[in-house]
Amino acid sequence: MRLASSWIYCCSDRGSRPRMAPSAVSRAVLRLEDDLGVRLLGRTTRSLTLTEAGKRFYERLGQILNDLEEVELEVKQLQSMPMGTLRLDLSFVFGKMHIAPALVRFAAQYPELNLNVSFNDRLIDLIEEGVDATVRIGMSNDSRLIMQHLATARYITCASPQYLAQYGTPTTPTELLQHRCVNFIFPQTRREANWKFEQDGKVIDLAVDSYLRFDNSEVILEAVIQGAGVAQLLKFIAAKAIARGDLQPILQSYAPQVGLPIAVLYPQKRYLSAKVRVFVEFMRELAATLKRVDVVD
Structure with a gap:
């Protein structure tokens, strides 16, 4: 575990943690490669590049470390106080017209929460791009995601x-x-x-x-x-x-009775983080409001 943590330090500067000395980095990587029996770095006289194995190892460990940091926050706050950064990706038109105006109120409810919000209709990989939740129009076939139906767009x-x-x-x-x-x-x-x-x-x-x-x-x-x-x-x-x-x-x-589902999606995890939980609750309340004024069904 200690060597794996060293690999994360080698590839990125996570928050306020100090970087390791170059010599310590080199020794840690060599020991890790020996332990795994695979090369993590491609080396030349002028540069270092991640191998495919190195890239996968780093990405997976990064996710684990993110989860550990979130667990620490959740335990400290007993799941009652959402905090940290909530990364959202919203369907462009629906997000701009109906979600964005309500996000100021949402942010005011949770002053310890920072929002990073993007708007597009591109199908993104939430896990790969580090997005906590997305709101989309239409179905998702990604089995790694939880899909919470909110309303129907007709x-x-x-x-x-x-x-x-x-x-x-x-x-x-x-x-x-x-x-x-x-x-x-x-x-x-x-x-x-x-x-x-x-x-x-x-x-x-x-x-x-x-x-x-x-x-x-x-x-x-x-x-x-x-x-x-x-x-x-x-x-x-x-x-x-x-x-x-x-x-x-x-x-x-x-008018067709068929429509498109409006849903909030987020990665499957054993424990739902407080920040994602309150966003899902917020979206359910917003969807109920939009139904009452006949914007969605």
Whole structure:
């Protein structure tokens, strides 16, 4: 264990712990390699690089040491006072529109907790990137993660009152083929999204003939508010504009009952840290509030 700890010291400067002297580092690494029977460092006259074994050994030990530090904090506070740094990665639009405004209140509740928050829709490896929890729209297939369902995001088709007054209100999904549609394109494939409807219990994927296409839902929202045409968005994106009267839902009798799960995910551990526990509780309360105002289901 002592040699393994030396390997962590060799590869990083953890907090306020002093670095080991170079000679001590060299001796510790050589002894560790002899003990393991594998090379951890690739050596040349000018540089040292981690081997694949060295990289895996360091990453795994780093996780263990992080866990030990968190256990120390939890024991000291008896799991009652969240403290330290909470690293969050949030779904871009949902996080920006509905979580970020409430994080100031969350931070005020726990003054010993520091928040590091990023926003993106990239599928990240929480464990590899050192993220404590994430909120995502859609399912996760990562068996290393706990997924706590919060709510369901459903699709809603809408347009501005000005657009509908000028072009008329479609009464069936197929009538959208005669309308000016604003659509989402997937950044990775540049393909357009099919719009989802439901009739007689059957889900219909409709390929609309759009004339404006964006890979950002917030841009689509603003364009439709300005009267650019009809769009299908997740309800949590359009909800505030609908409440203000800037957008009007249409084709509601064809609205699909299927939706996308909104969930908070975090790595599986035997003991849930206090900081993750209070964030999960916070997200459950926030989801309940959003349900009451018809932002999510």
